[in-house]
Amino acid sequence: MNLIVCLKVTPKIEQIKFDEQKKTIVREGVENEINEADKNALEAALKLKDAAGGKVVVLSMGPPSFEPFLKLAIAMGADDAVLLSDRVFGGADTYATSRVLAAGVEKLKPYDMVLCGEASSDGSTEQVPPSIAGWLGIPHVSYVSEISVVGDRVRARREVTDGHEVVEVRPPVLASVQLGCNSPRFPDFRRKRWAEKEFKLRVMSNQDLGFAPADVGLEGSRTEVTGLSRMRSPERKREFIKGTEEEVAKRLAQIVRA
Amino acid sequence: MAGAGGVFVFIEQTDGALEDSSLEVLGKAREIADRLGSKVTGAVLGEGVRPLAEECARRGAHTVLVADSPLLKNFTAEAYTDVVAGMVKARDPDMLLIGATHNGTALAGMLAIRLGAGLMAHVVDLEIEQGTGMLLGSVPGFGGSIVAVCKCKKGRPQMATVRPGVFQTPKPTDQAGAVEAFAVALKPEDVRCQVVERTVQHSASVSKAQRIVVAGLGCKDDLSLPKKLAEASGSAFGVSRPLADKGVAPKNLVIGSTGSSLNAKLAVVVGVSGAAHFTSGLRNVETVVAVNSDPDAEIFKHADYCVVGDAAKVVPKLISELGGSSP
Ligand SMILES: Cc1cc2nc3c(=O)[nH]c(=O)nc-3n(C[C@H](O)[C@H](O)[C@H](O)COP(=O)(O)OP(=O)(O)OC[C@H]3O[C@@H](n4cnc5c(N)ncnc54)[C@H](O)[C@@H]3O)c2cc1C
Numbered sequence: 001m002n003l004i005v006c007l008k009v010t011p012k013i014e015q016i017k018f019d020e021q022k023k024t025i026v027r028e029g030v031e032n033e034i035n036e037a038d039k040n041a042l043e044a045a046l047k048l049k050d051a052a053g054g055k056v057v058v059l060s061m062g063p064p065s066f067e068p069f070l071k072l073a074i075a076m077g078a079d080d081a082v083l084l085s086d087r088v089f090g091g092a093d094t095y096a097t098s099r100v101l102a103a104g105v106e107k108l109k110p111y112d113m114v115l116c117g118e119a120s121s122d123g124s125t126e127q128v129p130p131s132i133a134g135w136l137g138i139p140h141v142s143y144v145s146e147i148s149v150v151g152d153r154v155r156a157r158r159e160v161t162d163g164h165e166v167v168e169v170r171p172p173v174l175a176s177v178q179l180g181c182n183s184p185r186f187p188d189f190r191r192k193r194w195a196e197k198e199f200k201l202r203v204m205s206n207q208d209l210g211f212a213p214a215d216v217g218l219e220g221s222r223t224e225v226t227g228l229s230r231m232r233s234p235e236r237k238r239e240f241i242k243g244t245e246e247e248v249a250k251r252l253a254q255i256v257r258a
Numbered sequence: 259m260a261g262a263g264g265v266f267v268f269i270e271q272t273d274g275a276l277e278d279s280s281l282e283v284l285g286k287a288r289e290i291a292d293r294l295g296s297k298v299t300g301a302v303l304g305e306g307v308r309p310l311a312e313e314c315a316r317r318g319a320h321t322v323l324v325a326d327s328p329l330l331k332n333f334t335a336e337a338y339t340d341v342v343a344g345m346v347k348a349r350d351p352d353m354l355l356i357g358a359t360h361n362g363t364a365l366a367g368m369l370a371i372r373l374g375a376g377l378m379a380h381v382v383d384l385e386i387e388q389g390t391g392m393l394l395g396s397v398p399g400f401g402g403s404i405v406a407v408c409k410c411k412k413g414r415p416q417m418a419t420v421r422p423g424v425f426q427t428p429k430p431t432d433q434a435g436a437v438e439a440f441a442v443a444l445k446p447e448d449v450r451c452q453v454v455e456r457t458v459q460h461s462a463s464v465s466k467a468q469r470i471v472v473a474g475l476g477c478k479d480d481l482s483l484p485k486k487l488a489e490a491s492g493s494a495f496g497v498s499r500p501l502a503d504k505g506v507a508p509k510n511l512v513i514g515s516t517g518s519s520l521n522a523k524l525a526v527v528v529g530v531s532g533a534a535h536f537t538s539g540l541r542n543v544e545t546v547v548a549v550n551s552d553p554d555a556e557i558f559k560h561a562d563y564c565v566v567g568d569a570a571k572v573v574p575k576l577i578s579e580l581g582g583s584s585p
C-alpha cells in the first residue's frame with residue numbers, strides 16, 4: 001500500500017501568548033512539535049505498512065523550519081518526506097491549504113490512502129482533511145480509531161455522535177485519524193542519526209505545483225479574519241484551602257453542599 | 259441585495275432521530291433570516307425521513323427539502339455532498355449552516371470545495387455585519403483560548419459549521435413551512451463507502467448538568483473514587499479527553515473543546531492539568547473546585563477553590579464528609 005500522511009508542525013499551544021494591545025498572537029520563542037493527532041495518523045500508517053507492506057510518505061505544507069520535524073517522522077519509520085514550501089502559500093485558510101496539499105498528493109501518485117489527523121492543535125478546524133478529499137474527488141472517512149485492510153477494501157471504525165460505526169471502502173480513500181487512538185512509536189535512534197545526516201528532504205515550491213499565485217495562500221483563501229480576541233475566562237477566586245486533611249475535607253464539603 | 263438568497267440549513271439525522279445541533283442551527287438561521295428579511299430552507303436527507311422534515315417545518319424553516327432514498331440511509335460524505343451541492347445550486351442561498359458534529363464537519367469540508375465557498379469552522383457565535391449584511395462567525399482556535407472573527411470574503415454561499423450547544427433549540431409552532439421532495443439522481447456506484455455496522459446510544463449531554471465531578475489522568479485508570487464522589491454529591495460525571503481515548507470512559511463524557519462545554523453551578527475537577535483544550539469547557543461554570551497534587555498546576559488558575567493534594571486521599575475523606583460510605 002502506498003500511504004501518504006499529511007503532517008503539520010504546530011506551536012505548543014500552552015506557550016502561546018496574546019498581545020492585548022496589538023490584538024495579535026505572539027509566536028516568538030514558542031517551541032514547535034509535530035501536531036499531536038498527526039503522530040497518531042503516522043502511527044496508523046506505519047501499522048498498516050507493517051501488516052500489508054508498502055511505503056509511507058509524509059507530506060507537509062509549511063516553512064523550511066518544518067524540516068527537523070519531518071526528519072523526526074523519518075526516524076519514526078516514514079520512508080520519505082515532501083515539504084510544500086513557498087512564500088505564496090502563506091496565510092492560507094482551509095480552502096487554500098487543502099488545495100495545495102491535494103496538489104502535493106497528486107504529485108505522489110499512485111497512492112492508496114491519505115491519512116490526516118482529526119485536527120491541528122492550533123487551528124483545530126478539522127476541515128483540511130475533508131477538503132483535501134473534496135479536491136481529490138475521493139471518499140473521506142473521519143474520526144477513525146481503527147483501520148485495517150480486508151481483501152480489496154479498507155475497513156475503518158469511526159466515531160459518530162453517541163456511538164460508532166464501521167465502514168468499508170475501496171481505495172483510494174482519505175481517512176482522518178482520531179487524536180489518541182494509538183500510541184505513536186518513538187523515533188529509532190540509529191534511524192534518527194541517519195535522517196539528520198543523510199536523508200534528503202524533497203522540497204516543492206509553487207513552481208513545481210504550478211498554481212497562479214492568486215489561487216493559493218492569503219489571496220487564494222475564501223475567508224478572512226477581521227479581528228482576534230482572547231476568550232476571557234471568568235475571574236476565579238483562586239483560594240487555596242489549607243489545613244489538615246480533615247479540615248480540608250470539611251471545608252470542601254461545605255462548598256460542595258452550598 | 260444581501261440575504262435575498264436566504265439561509266440554507268443542513269439537517270442531520272441518524273436512524274430517524276434528528277440531531278439536537280441541527281435544530282439549534284435551524285433556530286439561529288431563522289433569527290438571521292428574520293433580521294435580513296429573507297427565508298430559511300432546510301434539507302433533510304435519508305430514507306423515510308419526511309416526518310422529520312415536517313417537524314423542521316414547524317420549527318422555523320420556511321421550506322424543507324427532502325431527499326429520500328435508500329442510498330442516503332446512512333451518512334457518507336461523498337453521497338451527501340453530491341445531493342446537498344445539487345440543492346444549493348438549485349436554491350442559490352446566501353448562507354449555508356451546518357451543525358459541527360462529526361458528520362456535519364465531514365460534509366462541510368467537502369461541500370465547501372465543491373461549491374467554491376468559504377467555510378468558518380465550528381463557530382461559537384454568528385452575527386450579521388452592519389452595512390454589508392455579511393455573516394460574521396466567531397471561530398475559536400488555540401484550544402478555545404483565542405477567538406477570531408471571520409467572514410467569507412469570496413465564494414458563495416457563506417458557510418459555517420456551528421458548535422453544538424451554543425444556540426437554543428427552537429420551540430415548535432403552529433405555523434408550518436412547506437415540505438418539498440427533492441429528486442435524487444444518485445446511482446448505487448456513487449456511494450463508495452458502505453456502512454457495515456453502527457452502534458448509537460442516545461445519552462443526555464453533561465453540558466446541562468447543574469453539578470459535575472470531572473476526573474483527569476491524575477485519577478489513574480480507576481475512576482471508582484471520583485464516580486463515588488459524584489454519587490455522594492448528587493453530581494453528574496465527566497472526564498478529560500485522554501481518559502476517554504484510553505477507553506476507560508465513554509467519549510460523550512469528555513469536557514473541553516472537542517467535548518462538551520459545561521454550564522454547571524459547581525464543577526469539582528480532580529487530577530486534571532488544565533490544558534487550554536480542557537479549560538475552555540469550564541468557562542460558564544459558576545464555581546470551580548480543583549484537586550491536584552502539583553501546586554503549580556495550570557488548573558488552579560481556572561479554579562475558585564484549590565486543593566493541593568493526592569486525589570486518592572482527598573476524595574475518600576470528602577466522600578465520607580458528605581455522608582457517603584467511605585470506599
Ligand atoms: C486538537 C486537540 C483537542 C483536544 N481536545 C480536548 C478536550 O476536548 N478535552 C480535554 O480534556 N483535552 C483535550 N485535548 C488534550 C489536552 O490538550 C490535554 O492533553 C488533556 O486535557 C490532559 O488531560 P489531563 O489533565 O487529564 O492529563 P494530564 O495533563 O496528564 O494531567 C494530569 C494531572 O493530574 C495531576 N495528578 C497526578 N497524580 C495525581 C494525584 N494522585 N492526585 C491529584 N492529582 C494528580 C498531575 O499533577 C497533572 O496535573 C485536546 C488536544 C488536542 C491537541
Ligand SMILES: Nc1ncnc2c1ncn2[C@@H]1O[C@H](COP(=O)(O)O)[C@@H](O)[C@H]1O
Pocket residue numbers: 006007008009035037038041059060061062094097101115116117118119120123124125126127128129
Ligand atoms: N499545513 C499542513 N500540512 C500538512 N498537513 C496539514 C496541514 N494543515 C492541516 N493538515 C492536516 O489536516 C489535519 C486537520 O487540520 P485542521 O483542519 O487544521 O484542524 C491535520 O491533523 C493534518 O493532518
